[in-house]
Amino acid sequence: MTRIYLPQDAASLALGADRVLRALQAEAARRNLALDIVRTGSRGAIWLEPLLEVETAEGRIAYGPVSPNDIPGLLDASLLSGSAHALRIGRPEDHPWFANQQRLTFVRCGVVDPLSVEDYRAHGGFAGLERALTMSAEAVVDEVKTSGLRGRGGAGFPTGIKWNTVRMTPADRKYIVCNADEGDSGTFADRMLMEGDPLTLVEGMTIAAIGVGATKGYIYTRSEYPHAVRTMNGAIAAARLAGWLGDNIKGSGRSFDIEVRVGAGAYICGEETSLLDSLEGKRGQVRAKPPLPAIQGLFGRPTVMNNVLSLAAVPWILAHGGAAYAAFGMGRSRGTLAVQLAGNVARGGLIELAFGGTLRDLIENWGGGTASGRPFRAVQVGGPLGAYFPERLLDTPMDYEAFARAGGLLGHGGVVVFDDTVDLAAQARFAFAFCAIESCGKCTPCRIGAVRGVEVIDRLVAGIETVKNFEVLEDLCELMTDASLCAMGGLTPIPVTSALTHFPDDFDHKLRRSAPHVAQAAE
């Protein structure tokens, strides 16, 4: 019986993976072929999805992107022996798009059966937790400190230091909360990991629990991620059954359990204090800090609040040592970043790279330029609150500090590419409009400021009192940056000011008439 691997993560499904499956099953039945089909996550090359892999003597041979119509032809060309075909890309690990990545966190994603503990073990899983179970809490935290791991949710706070605060705060209960409320535009890394290698997250959270003395963990994710919720719940149940989760983990005397909670669709609930309120069953509204969640978090108890990718980096760190992780990267940004390349780009997907690569390399070499074939104009990094960079900033290295110096942020690693038809004034307006829709409404600069921001930009591009309105816009941006309660209002000016700085012509009502985006719209 030949083993076939076919992804079933949300992106692959959207690209027709299930239709490919049905075509394959029907065709195999017709030809009396026995197939063992394993549904995996995605390897991250969304441009090759659905990516079908066949197990052969030479290893797994991949074909992609496969459509249902390709199936008869593939079988005619004896797909099952891994033979030549126009769609054949060979062994994925030899393909430059995969081979040139530094896969640490996503090493198993797309490779393993997401719900199989045996498969996970066979690919190096639980090695980190096994080691952590033999260590003291302090040693576990120290290993994470040594790795230099920083929060992958966007703020970049050192994970080990946060853990240490929780570890040192006495309490009757402590919590691990995983922020999987991935709402940034152009991001899908959390989803991909939860759908493709959920046991890594289970393992990372359990190691965190050992490090700080927590007994209960929550994964807060989105209602828009039904496949991730299902897979995550399946993985938690499988880990429990195998003794890697629950009471007395693998006879160590330590106990920890995880529950998945699903949000109701508010972007602001990705902000850590709103997330905590939402998790407690309240309205998702930002809390003032202090107190820090590490000291008074969920239900008033010390809480580790980390992004999926921070927690999922931990098993590798414990298995291979913090120093090995810190060997990757540049400056104070250690390890790898899961870049999510999206928007108007020919080869989009998830690319895990050591910090330090440039945007130009990403967009041109990995992404293959724009999908439309038109000239590149702008790129937004770090979600809807990230900066728009022009061509001349493309050599900015992927590094927290370098991006901050250039007036931007890495955020959660989402990279959205635009060609020359983009209207940056419209994008700046969208930043305010997005903030107005998603603001929790607690603080004044965000609640009222975002609405006024949309109005001011409308007046600017209409050519109404432009000198005065530029000044008003500048003051509003300054106010929101300095006076907002949380990063939602505080970062909204970043896309606006970057658009104003790098693309001032788009805000000039006279120049706008001849701009390509306006010409395009008129066509």
Add this chain to the structure above:
Amino acid sequence: MTLIRELDIGTPIRVSDTTVTLTIDGEQVTVPKGTSIMAAAMMMGTQIPKLCATDSLEPFGSCRVCLVQIEGRRGYPASCTTPAEDAMVVHTQNADIAKRRRGVLELYISDHPLTCLTCSANGDCELQDVAGKVGLRDVRYGYAGENHLDAPTDDSNPYFTFEASKCIACSRCIRACEEIQGTFALTMEGRGFESKISAGLGMRLLRRLRAGLPDRDAERKIGDRAGHAGTFGGDHLRLLRRRLFLQGGNEGRNRGSHGALQGRQSQ
């Protein structure tokens, strides 16, 4: 008619065995640990403008009028939610701070009825006071933008009128119901610019409060459910009159108002 007004130090008094000493605008002050910067400043006689803070409620940090600067820290933290710490050096007044406070008030007033002269809160209105204190002269956004000026007035209660168009969404009423009364009678509905005080989806605001007034029908309803009709309504009403909103009454402890909730009896 306004009577003697007590100083509102903005956040509740904290009791602690230990004290912290900090410098505010060049003056040293020693306060119990846990005291907010706002309260520490108010205690030494420096009034920091504020709208959402009041010393009968826990700090909330929503209005952003009370922002200050702390040496060695980034940005402009709110003085109500930031605890005073030893050796902290705080500035409560300078041009940068003033500009931001004015900016916040400019946003508030861009969504507020310009009817001060005919408003019953005129002359005894915290919003008006703070707008004056921060020197707001001009609202450059104009008044034609999106706003709540047409928000319906709720007069379902015999004692109060709630003019939603004047509400600044500071959540004081909600927090009083939670923290002091424990009734959780009110909540915020919607988010962002759509946020509004609500007694429950689609419910008229003061129906809910009225349920506790000496109204036989309402008393029976509440009594059936909770068995303490008198206490519920009586306390709630007293709270609103004495501590928070009602202006023009004959209570000694008058803390002013934002104008949205007006007592009708005494007018």
